Amino acid sequence: MKKLLLGNEAVARGLYEAGCRVASSYPGTPSTEITEFIATYDEIKSEWAPNEKVACEVAFGAAVAGARSFCAMKHVGLNVAADPLFTSSYTGVNAGMVIIVADDPGMHSSQNEQDSRHYAKGSKIMMLEPSDSQECLEFSKMAFTLSERFDTPVLLRLTTRVSHSRSLAEVSERVDNGLKPYVKNPQKYVMVPANAKLKHVEVEKRILEQTEFCEKEAVELGLNTVEYNSKKIGVITSGITYTYAKEALGDNASYLKLGCVYPLPEKLIKDFCNECETVYVLEELDDYIETHCKKIGVNVIGKEAFTLLGEYSQGLIKKVVLKEDAKSVTADVNIPPRPPVLCAGCPHRGLFYALKRLNVTVSGDIGCYTLGVAKPLGMMDTVLCMGGSVSGLHGRNLADPENANRSVAVIGDSTFIHSGITGLIDIAYNNTNSVTIILDNSITGMTGHQQNPTTGKNIKGDPATAVSLEKLCEAVGIKNVFVVDPYDLKETEDTIKNALSLNEAAVVISRRPCALLKTVKHKPALKVDKDKCKSCKACMKIGCPAISMKDGKAQIDFTQCLGCGVCEQLCKFDAICE
Amino acid sequence: MNKSIMIVGVGGQGTLLSSRILGTALLLKGYDVKVSEVHGMSQRGGSVVTYVKYGDKVHSPVVGIGEADIILAFEQLEAARWLNHLKIGGKIVANTQKIDPMSVVIGDAEYPEGVIESIKNAGVEIYTLDALVKAVEAGNPKSANVVLIGAMAKTTDIEKDIWLDALKQNVPEKFLDVNLKAFELGYNS
Incomplete structure (x- = not known):
């Protein structure tokens, strides 16, 4: 049966059908919806991990234990998971393992436009790339087969x-071959130098075998395709x-479509180029395929005519x-x-308004609250990467301790668990008077409401152990931990002001659930009494x-x-009312 | 011959549901269909766009400059913003609702006057309606997206029954009555 599936939904369906x-x-x-769709299948044990490194290691552990497994992440997430990625290339797998990067x-x-194909080449891990939902489904299944055949994550x-994008994809039944037996094998799975040296030899051999596969068998399987029409123009x-x-x-034009982008074939490309008059390499972002073509000595037109952007x-x-x-x-x-x-009723608004009143330098992070950079609030000085706000503030305060009482870090609940906690440990251990504000909106907001370890629910919405942010911060050595409601402007401002005056490390938890959560009850919309409004624009x-x-x-x-009442607190003329 | 439709609006207006209803209707009609959405950052009150393409065989899921046969605009300014994506001879169905962008709210920019007239003056066929008023009439201001789908449905060659089927497949049971009413109000406008 054919269905109109979102690419991410088709990937999830493919993984499901392959017995993941x-x-x-x-x-x-x-990448988010892949795992959200997976969570709807009861046959698959699915979870939101605290970060991508953990997710990749969980998938690895499951694959070694004999279960087909996967982890999915956005491009910058693969940077976080790069450590297990590179070495899992050496150990290989038992049951198939797929690492999805979007x-x-x-x-x-x-926050950047990195081209993750370089990771495939760097880690020497085979990489497939679909072009529509049908291929998302097929390639996901194929990825498991290739993972097991070549003993490597894919x-x-x-x-x-x-x-x-939604396009038509043919769905079929799930085939689950059960748990593959695990056999203890330290030479394969324990990457001490002596074992890793031997494994590296195997990795290089594997790449040659996979290249051979890409030349011919991948074409027969429809993974790499050659389509000859007019040969005046060739497109790779x-x-x-x-x-x-x-x-x-x-x-x-004629087309050489590479469904496998690592490793890249040599003969297939050369033969195609020999048939066509002028050959273009069409690829977004970096000159990845083009560089390969030039290395193997074929004449192609690439980035000199197109763009890296x-x-x-x-x-x-x-x-x-x-x-x-x-x-x-x-x-x-x-x-x-x-x-x-920031949405109407967003709890972050009151927090940023308080920071603006205090005129502090703000070390920012990744999430909805990054929108605090925009006018009229404009309260963000730096945003680098997940977790970077906390460690970045520590660095700022090491460099300029005099101004530690005029600088804060802001980070969301999920981002804090992802990689902010390690920065906070650094603050406590290496002792700067840094004030970290955790914007706890009880959900992972920007990506569309996913549960996380602080919310008390798991991916399926069932009750789960909740990390207490207060206790966690105290446990790493932060003596001053405060909790405020960012809808209360005065309390929020006073608490942060006090935290900045302590000359000690402090954490302020700005706690109020995301206004878009279905469980949040709203007050009626507020109104402006036109007779009372003096047009002062304070609101x-x-x-x-x-x-x-x-x-x-x-x-x-x-x-x-949503009746949050933040504007009401700014009106000196009581013009805003229910 | 492939056709391209763009649904443009402001994050939070419900453009995604409209694109799903449209995609389903085209599928029921027997076309090959591709729908391209952007999630994430763009949901937060920013300018949003969804591409819907159909025909015998659709390749690219996106619509480029000068390629759209129809633009369904949920907001006036967004109709003007994406106008250069309209094919010469294409048409626009637009909601007359105005939503101030933040630059206007804080006084850094002005919401332009006479947007619809300017589009007409550029020689473009444009049909307008106040979808919010009709949505309130249907019983829920949030159903403005379905009012607009109804208004656009009328300009296509797809039978009304197919549209209603598509609506039923994409709207939760408890909101169906309001949305059927909203669709009719748009269709008969």
Whole structure:
């Protein structure tokens, strides 16, 4: 039966059909839905792990124990999981193991545009790349087969457009071959130097075997495909870019589509290039396939005609290859930009307003609250990576201890568990007067509401052990731990001010569940009494999307307002009321 | 011959549900369909866009500049923002609702006057309606997305029964009545 499946849903379906038994992931756009869909299958033990390194190690442990397993993450998550990734290439697996990484060309929801194909080459782990939902499903299944055949984890690389596009895919029944027997084998699984030296020899041999596989068998399996049409133009491509090329060039070009992007074939590419007059390598982000082509001595056109930045499109390919420009209409309108903002009722708003009043330097982190960088709040000085706020603040305060009482770190509950806790241990152990604010909204927000170790629920929404943030901070040696409600502006500001004055490390937990959670009850929308409103715009200082000025007076959009009452506290004229 | 539809709006307006209903309807009609959404950061009140493409065989899931046959705009400014994606001769179905972007809220920019007129002046066929008023009439302001799908449905060659089937497949049972009413109000507008 064919179904219209989201790419991520098709991946989940493929893993399920292949008999996957264990899944461990950390959420990250655009990979999140894979594991959310997996959680709907009772046959698979699934979980949200505290971070990607843990997820990868859990999947590894399960694969060694004999269960087909996977972990999924966004591109930057693979940086966190890089340690187990590289060495699992040496140990290999018992049952199949798939590591899914979703890149984000164009940075729809990411802090960089890294090309994870380099990880495949770096770790010498085979990498498959589907171009639509049908291939997401098929390649996921194939990944398990190849993992077991070549005794290696297999990487499955997605990009935003593949993960978040729906297209038709043929679904079938699950085949579960049960738990594969585990046989103790320290030479294989214990990577001390003596064993690892022998394993490295095997890894290099495996790559040669896999390259041979890519030349011929992968073509027979439909993993790598060659399609000859007009031979004036040849296109070497993979993933989503194949669909752009097909739409732009149709039968006016021939295609070598590489479903396996590591290792890359040599003869297959050379033969294709010999058949075609002019060959383009079409690939988003880095010149990964192009570099390989040039290394094996074939003449291709790549990044000199295209770009290392952002996403490709059929329009771009038509423009460069066919010299055809798109025709379009424009209206004579000056259009203000509309970037994302903190939602109406967002508990982070009150916290950032307090920080603005205190005029502190803010070491920021990854999550919804990164939007605190935007005007009118504008309260973020640095954002680097998951967990980087806490250790970054420690570094700032080591460098400039005089200003430690004017600097804070902000980090969400899930991000704190992910990798903020290690920074806090550093603060306690190496003793800076750093003030860390944990924005505890009781959920992993930005990726669309996933449970985490602090929420008291597991991936299926069932009760689970909850980490107490207060006790955790105390246990690592933080003596001053405060909890505030960020809807209460005065309490929030006073508490942070006090924490900054202590000349000791402190943690402030700003606690209030995400306003979008279904379990959160809202008060009725607030209204502005136009007679009382003096048009002072004090309520506009918090950047709430529900408040705007109309005919010189503030007005509140009833479809957005959740009655949080933060603006009410700013109005000196009692003009905002229920 | 493949066709392309874009659904544009502001994060939180329910464009994703509309694209699912549309995708289902096209599938029921027997087309090959691709729907491309962007999740994550864009949900938070930012400008959002969903691409829906259909025909005998669809390759690329995205719609580029000058490629859309129809733009369904949930908000005026968003219709203008994505106008360059419209094919010459394409049409727009637009909600007249205005939502101020943060730059306007804080006084850094102005919400432009006469957006719809400017689009008309560019020679584009545009049909407008106040979906929010109709959604309130249907019983829930959140059903504005279904009002808009109803309004667009009328401009396509897909039978009404198919649309209603698609609606039923994508809306939870308890909200079905409101949404059926919202669809009718859009369809008959």
